[in-house]
Amino acid sequence: MTVAPAHFVKKRQARSYGMKVIRAFRNLDRHGQQRAPEVIEEEVRQLEPHLVRFREDLVRLEVVASQTSGKTRIQVSLRLQLPSGVIAAQEEGFVIEPVLRKAFADLRQRVDRHVARLKHESEYKRPARRRRIGAPLPSARNAAEADRRELFFDLIEDHLDTVYDTVRRELTYLECSGSVPAGYLSVGDIVDATILNGLNRFERRPTEFSVRDWLTQLVFETVEAEAQAARRAVPEDAASIYEAPEAPGGEPTESDEEMFEFYQPDDVLLLEEIVADEGGDDPEAAVAKRQEALAFHRAIAGLPAFWRRALFLVDLNETPLETVSSVLGIPQDDVTRIVQSARDYIRDKLRDSGQSSDTAHALFESAHQRRLRIPQPLRDRARLERAFLGDNGGEAP
Template structure:
């Protein structure tokens, strides 16, 4: 975790320095599920000489939010402990609040099958649409789940804010409404519209929830996201480790090492801006052309091509930082 110490009229003694190190380690353990680049701690020490007192202020930036603590007293080590413990209590307290008192309640919606039956599609079109949706559902689910989990990882959402099933139901219903007057089923167009609406719905619901979160002074993400963050990646549609390094897995130790590498690669993709990540996945993993992605994302073809190249460069740079070479497929 990155941090900065600001000293004004005082130089912390050895005891205070040890306290800072211990408390920072404790905070890092509380936040170990997340990318450390998303956190920053500012520690401000000030001696009020006229009053012979020390002032310790802590400001913790967490995923774009801020926690602030201010303590004052005659003994610097004691005040430092008091300030850090207050900050740690705030982190724990707010985590507990988020776990037990979710602000956003899931809306109960009819399933897409119920709504399709009411959409009055022509029978042949409805049958073809339902069959296609069932065939493509695993890929739609994987794509939507990755997008939601990425928003959680980046701090845009809390766990449970958006249910993937609701996203898919809404997207499928919207597309069924679009094709209700069609006399034939157009698979390619339907596929593009499904992905387009999945992205639109996630963007819209994320914006709504962030707007509601803005009324809160502080926001701490729920615990235990790290393991769940990577469990949804499916072996047939991700950037595989074998695309980056040769397949050398021979022992259980090698398998563990490869799993760790895979998590690193997945995390690199998760760190990209939303539009880069979406365009990259749609082209590299879902098989869309730049023209189709431009339609899905409501942007120009030139923008899509440029950002996919930027995404590739970003991945290559991060792979180099990891000591790996990314071999494009």
């Protein structure tokens, strides 16, 4: 058997046990290439009973197993596409079989929680998705209220990209770490909730730091509240996944399709989207740098949320310590201690993944200089403008 060259990516699409399975092996050694397909087949068979409630032609599993060229560490990523959302799992280690089995075990647990929520739909499904900001803002009652909204929008308009970027980054890290169910929270919904919180507290906003920092503080508060609610969403008495379905599977009913539409995420939040593209003419070097950057951001996702926010403000956003202290509501000495602990944690995680201390330092510098900022979509921006300014805001593109 010929060993694949370092840059070779092996892909195969097959119908296995009813679901569509796509496998990709990158730089695996001879043992990994031989053993991985067998383990995947075994694990897919174990996964199948957890998916009996879904039509098999609507289920797609992607398995990526990669090994850094010249090194022994292995990383496995699983991505399960369901009609009701996307579930992902990831694991790292040095031997292909236990790494694959741990990743699949984690995936099965996540599927169980997801199905438990679906089976208890009536207990936690909202009558309708959180209404967009254009709906809960009725016409201004009088000229004073209209002037107030216009003043507030003028205050925040230049910072809408910051709100959107911060919300998307926070939700991406929370989903990557498994702190909230994938796809349960919507970026647009959290942006709307943040801005409505700001409108309600407009006259009571702090004056010791900027509007941008105030909005960032509101994002952190809103995301934390919604994340806590999401973690409480699965009832403790949820039915077992091993119970037989009430009826044999068939074509989706109208209510099924409505439920699938409800649970389908507005956005699939991928860690890759918040990693800046280093560019360059050497494809292999670019891929290696991107893998290093992904390892860096996975380490950030593993931080406690409070640590991650402090690190982001101090190291990546260059926010003064005094302001960070006010935004997070803790003393400056605590900010310094938390940020240093976060740096040490990330460096340890990078060393565990085979990166040198010099690489860790370079990743910090690169993240500081080239952090990718995701702007708010123009349609959302136009919707917000109409909600606050009425017909004068123009039409959505």
